[in-house]
Amino acid sequence: MDLAPLISELASIENSTAPEVLAEFGKDWSGTMESRASLVVFPRSTQEVSAVLRACHARGVAVVPSGGRTGLSGGAIAAHGEVVLSLTKMNQVRHFDPQGMTVAVESGMVTEALHQYLEPHGLVWPVDFASKGSSTVGGNIATNAGGVNVIYRGSTRNWVLGLTVVLMNGEVLKLNGALEKNNTGLDLKHLFIGSEGTLGVVTEAILKCASIIPENKRQVGLASFESFESLLEFFRTLRQTAGLELYAFECLTNQCLREVERLGVRSPLQNPGEIIGLFEFAIPFVDGSPDEEAFFEKLASVPGAEDIVLAQSPREKKEFWAVRERVAESVLLDSYVHQQDLSVPVENLLAYVKAIEKKYQESFSEFEVFIFGHIGDGNLHIFIRKPAGWTAERFETFCVESDRMLFEETAKYGGSVSAEHGIGIHKKPALAYSRTPEEIRIFRDLKRVFDPKNLLNPGKIFDLV
Ligand SMILES: Cc1cc2nc3c(=O)[nH]c(=O)nc-3n(C[C@H](O)[C@H](O)[C@H](O)COP(=O)(O)OP(=O)(O)OC[C@H]3O[C@@H](n4cnc5c(N)ncnc54)[C@H](O)[C@@H]3O)c2cc1C
Incomplete structure (x- = not known):
């Protein structure tokens, strides 16, 4: 598609087609797929985001929302010539309310920068994990991120009061504001939390803060x-x-x-x-x-x-x-590693771990399997290292088999095939292990409501067939 008319229409908004910018902003940290982005735009306001989406919508151009790109599921990858909408230039605190312990921020704010802003006030936004130095608040919301304190604080969802969201047709939704209590019907913000940028682009968020534990x-x-x-x-x-x-x-x-x-x-x-x-x-x-x-x-x-x-x-x-x-970091050092992050209800953890250990021993004994994680949340990371002397192709073929085993066991024990990074592209084939056909049908119905032309992060989480 000739993007020249679109670029010309968006001339007042920072954008780039430089190959190194396309390469960088069109992929995530999984590093498994190359970027095929056609344009990267860097809006600086909700109005600019709205203008970009409206223009792309009118021309039938697909858009990938992009934060810190620290996800490992391929949610932020532009694999099919999409326009990348990077929120990284929208990174300011808009309002701080120490009395209500809330903070309004633009969605491209880096998670750790928000922590640093709140620290002198004795407060924290309790979404905390290893990639916080690069991940953004918008990405955290779009993936409903968890972290090391989920057992105590819960996931991102618990710490979001209000959202400003732009739909693919450019419409701006202001959802719930700074209200802790609002019993006037459906709380629509929750549809966008964890939707991996498939329903709307989060541009601002009003967040709840907690006191720092001394x-x-x-x-x-x-x-x-x-x-x-x-x-x-x-x-x-x-x-x-x-x-x-x-x-x-x-x-x-x-x-x-x-x-x-x-x-x-x-x-x-x-x-x-x-x-x-x-x-x-x-x-x-x-x-x-x-x-x-x-x-x-x-x-x-x-x-x-x-x-x-x-x-x-x-x-x-x-x-x-x-x-x-x-x-x-240590398992990845000098190694080729295949990784999964999964969860099961805590009461099933023991039986689940025993079952998967047995299966790895029986059918994949050549693999070195590393198990660690957030036991309090029933969330395990499973890293498998490529055996010395194996080609990457042979290893990946075996990993498809071992993942199938892992997903089957996860489903058997009532678990989720993705506990942290979302589904993105990479885990799309596994979605049905954790979601019923009825749920997936409703996902598709909702997608058609918010993005009937299927232009916003298309092909992520599920295909719209
Ligand atoms: C070392 C490491 C440790 C990690 N630890 C954890 C952990 O403990 N817990 C955890 O949950 N995750 C963890 N992650 C995964 C990742 O950091 C989180 O998913 C994070 O929330 C992604 O934020 P991001 O800004 O990088 O989003 P991106 O990777 O840029 O995007 C993720 C998804 O969100 C969408 N998106 C981004 N911004 C917006 C927006 N403003 N509006 C709408 N959609 C948007 C993208 O399209 C994509 O689908 C880890 C990753 C790494 C590399």
């Missing part, structure tokens, strides 16, 4: 377990009977720990068992109350753990977290 009210522990079963017993007891308020509960296998140690990260556990748990919790006292010793004794008596070490300083807290947070 460092001296948080404690971090690492514990060693002989089995996944013991880890889950420990987790259950911590939550149900030890009365601890958990901020995070994470795990990694001993195999993952050995990888992390390749990066020079040291675990304080003397003889780590098969599984390592990391837990962060609210200290039920502040520095040196008389209850401190009794509390530690109580913690040590919680069944399941072979060994528990609590951080003795803020620096140690960070070091303990590094043991968990650097797993992905």
Whole structure:
């Protein structure tokens, strides 16, 4: 298609067709597909976004909304000559209400920049994970991102009050404003949260903030377990009977720990068992109350753990977290890795892990399988490393098979084939493992309501057939 008339119409809005810009902005961090973007536009206001979408709509040109491009599912990839609508120049705070603890921001604001803005006020937008230095608020909303504190704070959805959304025909919707309570019918903003840019482009958001939990009210522990079963017993007891308020509960296998140690990260556990748990919790006292010793004794008596070490300083807290947070990086180091992120209800975790471990041993014994994740949310990351001597093609063929096994087991245990990155392009064939035909039909019906010409991020999540 000749884009010259469109480019001419959009001349007042920053845009580029430079090959390096097209290459960069038309793909995400999965790096699995090359960009075939035809134009990248950088609007600076909701009005400009509306003008771009209206112009593309009139000409039948498809558009891919784009944030920090940190997703790994291909949601932000422009694979078919689409126009990329980058929100990165819309990155300002529009309004801050310290009394209501809300902040209105443009959707291209980087997640960590928002944290930095709120910190001096003692507040945080509690969406926090490793890619926060590049991901944007709009991308977080479009993927309903979670993070390390989901067990305590929930996902992005819990922290969004209002949205400004532009539909493909250029229409602007203002949804809910800053209202915490609004019982006047359907709360339409929720349709856009997690819709991966397929229904509308989020340009502004009014977000709820939480108080920062002071460092001296948080404690971090690492514990060693002989089995996944013991880890889950420990987790259950911590939550149900030890009365601890958990901020995070994470795990990694001993195999993952050995990888992390390749990066020079040291675990304080003397003889780590098969599984390592990391837990962060609210200290039920502040520095040196008389209850401190009794509390530690109580913690040590919680069944399941072979060994528990609590951080003795803020620096140690960070070091303990590094043991968990650097797993992905360490497994990826010098390796060709196939990765999945999945979730099942916590009560099914044990049976699920046993089932998939058995299947990997039976049918894919050549693979090195690394399991780690956010146990408190039932969310596991599964990384598989290409065996030495295998070609990438042979490995990928086997991964298709092993993914099928994984998705079948995930469905069997009531789980989701994507717990974090969305469906995008890459997980489209897996959607039916987690969603019923009736749900997918309604997805398509909704798509036709908001984008009847199928021009906004077409072919992402599902095809409109
Ligand atoms: C190292 C690493 C760790 C990660 N950890 C986590 C984690 O713990 N939890 C988690 O949930 N995710 C995680 N992710 C995935 C990713 O960072 C999140 O999905 C993030 O929310 C994506 O934000 P983004 O701005 O980069 O969006 P992009 O990747 O640019 O886009 C993601 C999707 O959102 C759409 N989109 C982007 N902006 C808008 C907008 N303004 N309006 C409408 N649609 C839009 C895009 O079209 C695309 O479909 C991780 C990724 C990496 C690389």
